Every structure is written in structure tokens, then in C-alpha cells.
Amino acid sequence: MQNAVILINAEKGQIKAVAERLAEVEGISEVYSTCGRYDLVAIARTTDFESLAELVTGRLMQVEGIRETETLNAMQVHSRHDLETMFSVGL
Amino acid sequence: MQNAVILINAEKGQIKAVAERLAEVEGISEVYSTCGRYDLVAIARTTDFESLAELVTGRLMQVEGIRETETLNAMQVHSRHDLETMFSVGL
Amino acid sequence: MQNAVILINAEKGQIKAVAERLAEVEGISEVYSTCGRYDLVAIARTTDFESLAELVTGRLMQVEGIRETETLNAMQVHSRHDLETMFSVGL
Amino acid sequence: MQNAVILINAEKGQIKAVAERLAEVEGISEVYSTCGRYDLVAIARTTDFESLAELVTGRLMQVEGIRETETLNAMQVHSRHDLETMFSVGL
Amino acid sequence: MQNAVILINAEKGQIKAVAERLAEVEGISEVYSTCGRYDLVAIARTTDFESLAELVTGRLMQVEGIRETETLNAMQVHSRHDLETMFSVGL
Amino acid sequence: MQNAVILINAEKGQIKAVAERLAEVEGISEVYSTCGRYDLVAIARTTDFESLAELVTGRLMQVEGIRETETLNAMQVHSRHDLETMFSVGL
Amino acid sequence: MQNAVILINAEKGQIKAVAERLAEVEGISEVYSTCGRYDLVAIARTTDFESLAELVTGRLMQVEGIRETETLNAMQVHSRHDLETMFSVGL
Amino acid sequence: MQNAVILINAEKGQIKAVAERLAEVEGISEVYSTCGRYDLVAIARTTDFESLAELVTGRLMQVEGIRETETLNAMQVHSRHDLETMFSVGL
Amino acid sequence: MQNAVILINAEKGQIKAVAERLAEVEGISEVYSTCGRYDLVAIARTTDFESLAELVTGRLMQVEGIRETETLNAMQVHSRHDLETMFSVGL
Amino acid sequence: MQNAVILINAEKGQIKAVAERLAEVEGISEVYSTCGRYDLVAIARTTDFESLAELVTGRLMQVEGIRETETLNAMQVHSRHDLETMFSVGL
Numbered sequence: 001m002q003n004a005v006i007l008i009n010a011e012k013g014q015i016k017a018v019a020e021r022l023a024e025v026e027g028i029s030e031v032y033s034t035c036g037r038y039d040l041v042a043i044a045r046t047t048d049f050e051s052l053a054e055l056v057t058g059r060l061m062q063v064e065g066i067r068e069t070e071t072l073n074a075m076q077v078h079s080r081h082d083l084e085t086m087f088s089v090g091l
Numbered sequence: 092m093q094n095a096v097i098l099i100n101a102e103k104g105q106i107k108a109v110a111e112r113l114a115e116v117e118g119i120s121e122v123y124s125t126c127g128r129y130d131l132v133a134i135a136r137t138t139d140f141e142s143l144a145e146l147v148t149g150r151l152m153q154v155e156g157i158r159e160t161e162t163l164n165a166m167q168v169h170s171r172h173d174l175e176t177m178f179s180v181g182l
Numbered sequence: 183m184q185n186a187v188i189l190i191n192a193e194k195g196q197i198k199a200v201a202e203r204l205a206e207v208e209g210i211s212e213v214y215s216t217c218g219r220y221d222l223v224a225i226a227r228t229t230d231f232e233s234l235a236e237l238v239t240g241r242l243m244q245v246e247g248i249r250e251t252e253t254l255n256a257m258q259v260h261s262r263h264d265l266e267t268m269f270s271v272g273l
Numbered sequence: 274m275q276n277a278v279i280l281i282n283a284e285k286g287q288i289k290a291v292a293e294r295l296a297e298v299e300g301i302s303e304v305y306s307t308c309g310r311y312d313l314v315a316i317a318r319t320t321d322f323e324s325l326a327e328l329v330t331g332r333l334m335q336v337e338g339i340r341e342t343e344t345l346n347a348m349q350v351h352s353r354h355d356l357e358t359m360f361s362v363g364l
Numbered sequence: 365m366q367n368a369v370i371l372i373n374a375e376k377g378q379i380k381a382v383a384e385r386l387a388e389v390e391g392i393s394e395v396y397s398t399c400g401r402y403d404l405v406a407i408a409r410t411t412d413f414e415s416l417a418e419l420v421t422g423r424l425m426q427v428e429g430i431r432e433t434e435t436l437n438a439m440q441v442h443s444r445h446d447l448e449t450m451f452s453v454g455l
Numbered sequence: 456m457q458n459a460v461i462l463i464n465a466e467k468g469q470i471k472a473v474a475e476r477l478a479e480v481e482g483i484s485e486v487y488s489t490c491g492r493y494d495l496v497a498i499a500r501t502t503d504f505e506s507l508a509e510l511v512t513g514r515l516m517q518v519e520g521i522r523e524t525e526t527l528n529a530m531q532v533h534s535r536h537d538l539e540t541m542f543s544v545g546l
Numbered sequence: 547m548q549n550a551v552i553l554i555n556a557e558k559g560q561i562k563a564v565a566e567r568l569a570e571v572e573g574i575s576e577v578y579s580t581c582g583r584y585d586l587v588a589i590a591r592t593t594d595f596e597s598l599a600e601l602v603t604g605r606l607m608q609v610e611g612i613r614e615t616e617t618l619n620a621m622q623v624h625s626r627h628d629l630e631t632m633f634s635v636g637l
Numbered sequence: 638m639q640n641a642v643i644l645i646n647a648e649k650g651q652i653k654a655v656a657e658r659l660a661e662v663e664g665i666s667e668v669y670s671t672c673g674r675y676d677l678v679a680i681a682r683t684t685d686f687e688s689l690a691e692l693v694t695g696r697l698m699q700v701e702g703i704r705e706t707e708t709l710n711a712m713q714v715h716s717r718h719d720l721e722t723m724f725s726v727g728l
Numbered sequence: 729m730q731n732a733v734i735l736i737n738a739e740k741g742q743i744k745a746v747a748e749r750l751a752e753v754e755g756i757s758e759v760y761s762t763c764g765r766y767d768l769v770a771i772a773r774t775t776d777f778e779s780l781a782e783l784v785t786g787r788l789m790q791v792e793g794i795r796e797t798e799t800l801n802a803m804q805v806h807s808r809h810d811l812e813t814m815f816s817v818g819l
Numbered sequence: 820m821q822n823a824v825i826l827i828n829a830e831k832g833q834i835k836a837v838a839e840r841l842a843e844v845e846g847i848s849e850v851y852s853t854c855g856r857y858d859l860v861a862i863a864r865t866t867d868f869e870s871l872a873e874l875v876t877g878r879l880m881q882v883e884g885i886r887e888t889e890t891l892n893a894m895q896v897h898s899r900h901d902l903e904t905m906f907s908v909g910l
Contacts, residue, residue: 002686003123004581005096005132013243023169030174032094032165033239035186035253036309041096041163043134049639049686053712057579061559071581072125072132073710075690078114079121086177093231095308104698124694126641126708127582140184140231144257148306152286162308164255166235185305187278187314195425205351212352214276215421216345217368217435218491223278223345225316254307254314260296261303268359275413277490322366322413326439330488334468344490346437348417367487369460369496377789387533394538396458396529397785399732399799400855405460405527407498436489436496442478443485450541457777459854504730504777508803512852516832526854528801530781548868549669550763551642551678569715576720578640578711587642587709589680595821595868599894603761607741617763618671618678619892621872624660625667632723650880670876672823672890673764731851733824733860751897758902760822760893769824769891771862800853800860806842807849814905 001045001084002052003074006060008040014065015039021063027055029087044071045087092136092175093143094165097151099131105156106130112154118146120178135162136178183227183266184234185256188242190222196247197221203245209237211269226253227269274318274357275325276347279333281313287338288312294336300328302360317344318360365409365448366416367438370424372404378429379403385427391419393451408435409451456500456539457507458529461515463495469520470494476518482510484542499526500542547591547630548598549620552606554586560611561585567609573601575633590617591633638682638721639689640711643697645677651702652676658700664692666724681708682724729773729812730780731802734788736768742793743767749791755783757815772799773815820864820903821871822893825879827859833884834858840882846874848906863890864906 010018015033022031022042029045046052056071077083101109106124113122113133120136137143147162168174192200197215204213204224211227228234238253259265283291288306295304295315302318319325329344350356374382379397386395386406393409410416420435441447465473470488477486477497484500501507511526532538556564561579568577568588575591592598602617623629647655652670659668659679666682683689693708714720738746743761750759750770757773774780784799805811829837834852841850841861848864865871875890896902 005123005125015243016239019167019169023171029172030168030170032096032163033167033169034096034163034165035238035255036161036163037252038163041165056581057562057712061561070127070583072123072127072129073581074123074125074132075694076110076124077121078110078124080114081120081178083121087172106698107694126693126710128707147308148257148289152288161310164308166239187305187307197425198421201349201351205353211354212350212356214278214345214347215349215351216278216347217420217437218343218345219434220345223347252309254305254309254311256305256307256314258292258306259303260292260306262296263302263360265303269354329490330439330471334470343492346490348421369487369489379789380785383531383533387535393536394532394534396460396527397531397533398460398527398529399784399801400525400527401798402527405529434491436487436491436493438487438489438496440474440488441485442474442488444478445484445542447485451536511854512803512835516834525856528854530785551669551671565713565715569717575718576714576716578642578709579713579715580642580709580711582707582709584709587711602763603744603894607743616673616765618669618673618675619763620669620671620678621876622656622670623667624656624670626660627666627724629667633718652880653876672875672892674889733851733853747895747897751899757900758896758898760824760891761895761897762824762891762893764889764891766891769893798855800851800855800857802851802853802860804838804852805849806838806852808842809848809906811849815900 001047001087002049003077003083004044004052004056005072005074006042006044006056007038007070007072008042008066009068010039011065011067018063018065021065025055025059025063027051027059045083092138092178093140094168094174095135095143095147096163096165097133097135097147098129098161098163099133099157100159101130102156102158109154109156112156116146116150116154118142118150136174183229183269184231185259185265186226186234186238187254187256188224188226188238189220189252189254190224190248191250192221193247193249200245200247203247207237207241207245209233209241227265274320274360275322276350276356277317277325277329278345278347279315279317279329280311280343280345281315281339282341283312284338284340291336291338294338298328298332298336300324300332318356365411365451366413367441367447368408368416368420369436369438370406370408370420371402371434371436372406372430373432374403375429375431382427382429385429389419389423389427391415391423409447456502456542457504458532458538459499459507459511460527460529461497461499461511462493462525462527463497463521464523465494466520466522473518473520476520480510480514480518482506482514500538547593547633548595549623549629550590550598550602551618551620552588552590552602553584553616553618554588554612555614556585557611557613564609564611567611571601571605571609573597573605591629638684638724639686640714640720641681641689641693642709642711643679643681643693644675644707644709645679645703646705647676648702648704655700655702658702662692662696662700664688664696682720729775729815730777731805731811732772732780732784733800733802734770734772734784735766735798735800736770736794737796738767739793739795746791746793749793753783753787753791755779755787773811820866820906821868822896822902823863823871823875824891824893825861825863825875826857826889826891827861827885828887829858830884830886837882837884840884844874844878844882846870846878864902
């Protein structure tokens, strides 16, 4: 499984709508609307790197209302949970 | 469930060690070592806000090798997964 | 009681109007127009975290004339005043 | 009454201790430990501008463990609460 | 006497006009057009804090051609000159 | 007369001492300890550009406790006061 | 051979199109669409400095959809590959 | 093939030495010493994503004299060259 | 002779045109189109400070296509060349 | 002739000494001590690109007292002066 953390700022007045649109995008497992420097944080979880690249350079770009994104691609994951099994249904 | 995304920069040469230490901390569900502006991203998941506050102002502060943290507290979560059930075992 | 400090920059020429609108919003206890890097600082005080989330992701977003906000969610409060009692009437 | 919002970053591992020390300082009415870009936000409330100046340039400077402060001096206050009466005991 | 240093960036092509307009504003004692990070620096000198607040949140906001201002409110003044007497005529 | 606005940040705990030292420096007419992004703002007023250059590259550099300075050299001055006469004694 | 690394941010929704346009430009050997602070990184490889200057100040400027570029001109190259021979066909 | 562009700032006086050390690291194909905001740019080319992750979180971290790195992971490559064949010998 | 280094960013697609326009301005001795953070660097050389002030606050402001300028006024010059004689013809 | 503009910040108290040392370095034609964001600006003028690379990655690095440098390499020069002839003696 390939993970990425996507930091997002939305167009004015669009935070909630963008969050809902993102949660529908294939490969996005969770979207948090957050306090602080970024409006939203999305977690992408895909089967492999190619799928992640397609998501980030393709489907993500077509979501309306996004002003800026910065993708933090995960090199390694450390967790006591078996994330791979837990999220495998939704991938 | 209360979630937070914690952006972390580690002391030089300490990224891997900090990631491993963080993954052991109660309330931290996953730690990603990431490309880009931040060294690590940790996801905190606790039963309520008080537990999150204790984690962020207490246990997190005692992890060695951290240089800077910025906590993005989640106000709302949008997901097709039932995160609450999925992560409830580890909370 | 859940507190948050909201740092705000207003649209040009809108500082005073935004301050007055914000002071009317349920859950905002005080609005300061300030010198320095931010035009306004609003203090939110709500009964619990869910109400704060509703305020920050909902009502705050509908106030006209706001250019940028950054919410600093309070994890803990230290005060010689009994803020909970003092502000309970207005919550 | 003269108010100011003081944004504070603490020395590493000193956030809690600084919060407690600040809460004891005459003229500081509340200290919030916050998520995001700043570790702590202190609210200063004094009877007049001279007292605020003494606090900010004097007593605040002597609190140990502070790394950086930025004071946002309030020019005007908008509130449905009578802050002046509420906080007058503690001034 | 209450002093403040106001750092200003003007709309494109408006530096000189803004400087002249500001110099006419009651409470602004001097305007410098400067090299470097800011286009203009205005020095405000008023009889008391309330007048300064009125100037900064009111009259200053109505000057055309200003893009951004940041007010540095003076807490204390150190000078071998008796600024209070020198500038008292113009206040 | 040649004017410059000097933005200064002091070493920790040195703001007051630096302000007092600066006020003694020949060519510095006023020093303000300020709220916000800078600790101190000094106004330099000299008879000509060469004297200003000597002050900024020489005497200013020898004042202890200064962490950072940024000099905003005035190209033009707009004022209803006759600053040249007012400050001529102290130059 | 003269090399340069060009950091690029594209207009919204234009990343893929800009990448494809850039890859066609004479003197651009590779274009990477990247995670993080920049949308694209292009590697320019030309026979000499004059050709690089023409590329960067001329042809690059005419590519549509670019928002910002920052060229990092290579002073020296360290590689176990013989880049000069490898890329000589394409120059 | 998996590519990444690594932006690097070196310890003072260490730029040349770091460049030479990096060029020896397995998976680093080229190192440019550059003008501008970054001292060095290294291009990593590995057979797959796992090898890249090992390089960036492991071997790169052990190179002495590095002050800061920021890895821009390539999602897609656009080139008229067959980079995969050209660099396959050195992988 | 009074010198200043002027850092310039141009409107999109206007770098070359702005460079040519600037080179015609009286008091601008050289214009470099540069790699990195700034598009252009102009060197101003005038007979005295007043002429420089007129150039920077007047003629420079009327050059079309400039987005941002930041003037670094020279306090002192160190050179093995006799710049004053070399550039005196063009002043 | 190859030109570069080098923006420099010096160690505390070292501005004048660094300026004098730099003016002695072969290939540096002028050093300005400047107001504003940078302490010093040096102009490098060499016969070709290789000499410039040697200067910037070699001799410049050995000058004591420098804290940070950022080299803006000139791609093109626009001037009514024949800089090549004027500076050819000193190259």
C-alpha cells in the first residue's frame, strides 16, 4: 500500500464542499477539516505508486474549489495497526 | 473519536528513531516518514478531546529527537470508512 | 468549556465591519482589533468541542469581509479566573 | 481596561512550565496552550496603557523558558460581555 | 504622548501620492518613503492611546492607495530630545 | 538632513538595555520599544548621507545585545513639521 | 555541457499540460511532475552558457500555463555517469 | 525507474565535500552545485519505490555535512530521452 | 557617486522588455537578467543622494511591466576599480 | 564576460571586515555594504563561466565571516556602458 498526506487550502467559503468532494475521490481514504495553517488534510491510500501518481496528478486536480495542495508522499509507515488489511476494502 | 494530524521535523539524523518512538506512544495510530517540507507526519486518534490534549501537551513533548511540531487538530472527518470502529481496538 | 483563539485578516477597509459582525456570532465571546501582523483576534468559547467545530467550520465561514483566518485551538487553559463561570451566561 | 494578545513560543520541553509561570504574572488573565503555529497564547488585561507597557517590556521578559513573543496590542474591543467588570477583580 | 511606527506598502505607482495623503492625516507627524522591504514608514504621535486607536482603525483605513499596513505600537520611548514638547504643536 | 528607520531585534532579555544604549548613540534621535514583529525601532537623523553611513556601518554595529537590524533608508520625507529645525540641535 | 535545474509552479489545472509542453522545448532534457513545494522540475542541458541563457530568458518564457519559475544554474556537476555523452544526441 | 529531485543545503564550507560524497552514494545519479536558494541538487534514480525510500530515509541521512534536505519525489517523467535505458547501467 | 542595487520581479512575460526599458533610464548603469529569486538586478549610479532618490521614487516607478522592486541602497563601496571615474561619463 | 550578483549576510560584527576581504578576491569587481535585507552585495565579473564557477564554489567559500550567500548568475546584461572593456583590466 502507498500512502500520502495531502495538505490543502480551499477557495474562500469552499472548505466543507471540497472536503465532501474529496471524500468521494477513489484513493482518498479520509479527509480532515483542520485548525491551523491548512484548511484540510486528506490521506491517500492506493495499492501501488502508479495509482498514487494517477490520483495526485489526475483526479485530485479536477476537484473544484481547491486553491493549493502540497502532497507529502510517505516513504515508510510505522504503526501498531495493520493498515494494509484495515483499508484494503476501500482501495 | 478525536483526530489530529501532527507535522514533525526531527533533529538531524534522528528521523527514523523518532518515527519508531512515536509509533509506540499511546494515542498515535500511524507515523509516516514523508518527502517534502516535513520529516514525519503522525496521526493521533483518541477517544475524546481531553485525551488528545494530554497526548499533545504531555506524552508527545517527552519524545526525544523532535525539533519542531505543529498539530493540526481535526474539527470534522469525512470518510467512506468507519474510522471509529476500525481504530477502536488500538485506542 | 472549549476555547479557541482565531487570528483574522479582513478584506481591505473591512476591519471594523468584520469585528462588529463577528461579535454578534454565537460562540464568539470577544473580538480585538489589534496592531501588528493580524487585523483581528477573536476568542471563541463554547460548551464543548462539537460546538466549537460547528462554529469554526460553519458560522465563521459565513461572516462577510474575512480574507484569512487561522484558528489556534486551546488544549489547556491556565488562569486565576474561573473563566467557565464568568463566561457561562453568554455561551 | 487595556488588552493585548501575546503569541508565544517556548523553549523545547518548556511549554507547560511557561504556561504555569505566565498565569502567575500580574496582568496576565489567561494562558492557552494551543495547537498550530504558536505554543501558547496569553491574554493581558491591565487598567491602562502604562501598566500594559510595564508588563510587556518588564515582567514578561523575566519569565524563564520563553523563546519568542509577539504582542498584538488591542486598539478596540467588541464583546457582548462586560469584560471590564468581569475581569476587574483580577487586575 | 502615544507614538506608533506604521510600516506601509502602497498600490503600484501610488507611493508618492499615498505619502502626501498620509502627511495630511491628523495624528501622522512624519512620512518617510524608504528603500527596502516597505515603501513608506509613517510616525503617528497622538495625545493618548484612544486617539491613536481612532487614527489607526479609522482615518488611516480611509487613505486611498494603501495595500498593506502593519502598526508597531510604541510601549516606551527613549530619546535625548523632549519629543513631547517638540511635537505638541502639531498634535 | 538624512533620516533612516532602523528595525531591530535584540538578544533575549536585552530589549531595554539595547534601547538605552542606542538612545546614547550619536545620530540616533529616538528609540521606540514596540509591539509586534520587531522589538525596537530607532530613528536616525544625521546632517548628510556620509554621517548616516558611518553610523549604520560603524557605531550601530558596536552596540551590544543586538541580534538583527534592518535599515530602511529614507529617500524623501513628508511632514507638516520642520523636522530639520526641530532636530538640528541634537544632530 | 551546461546544466540547470528549473523549479516550476503551474497555473491551476495546468500541471500536466505544462509538463508536456516543456518536454518539447529544445534544451529541456527531462520534466518531472513532483510532490511537495513545486509542481514541476525541468532539467535543462545545453551545449554552452549562451544557449542556456537563450532558453531560460526566451523559449521558457513563451510556454503557456507557467505561474512561477526559479532557475538553479549548475556551477559544477558530479556524476559517475558520462552525462555529456549520454545526452549529447538530444542537445 | 523511480526518480527524485533532492534540494540540499550544506554546512558552511562543506558544499564541495558533500557534493563529492553524495555522488558516491548508490542510487544518486548526478549532483549539481547550483546558484541560488539551494547549494546542491541531487537526482536520485532507483529501480523501484522501495529502493528510493531506503536511499532517502537511510543512506542519504548518513552523508556528513548536510544541513537540510527536501526531497521532491517524481510522480511522472516527461522526456524525449529513454532515461530508463540510459541510466540502467548505473542503477 | 551614490550607488544602489535594485532587485526586481517583472510581470509575467515582461522580463526582457523591462530589462530593455530600465537600461534606458537615466541613472541606471546596468541591468542583469538573473537566475534565482529575482528576475532582474539593476545597478543605479548617480552623482548624489538626491538624484538617486528622484530616480527610485520617480522615474523607476514609471517603467511599465515591473511587479515588485526592492532597493538596496549602498552605504559604502569597496573596489579595486575607480568606479567613480569609470562611470562618470554615463551619469 | 560573465557577471553575477552575490547577496551576502555576514556574521555579527563582521560586515566591514568581510567587505574588505571580498574586495581583494580575484574576480570580485565591487562590494557594496547595503541597507535592507542583505548586508553586502558583491558583483563578480570573470572572463568566462568556468572562472565564475571556480570563484563561487571555491575562493568565495574561503572568505571568513560570511554567514549566508545567494548567487544570482546573470544570463544577459543590458547597459549603455561597454562593461566588457571597462572592467577588462581588472579581470
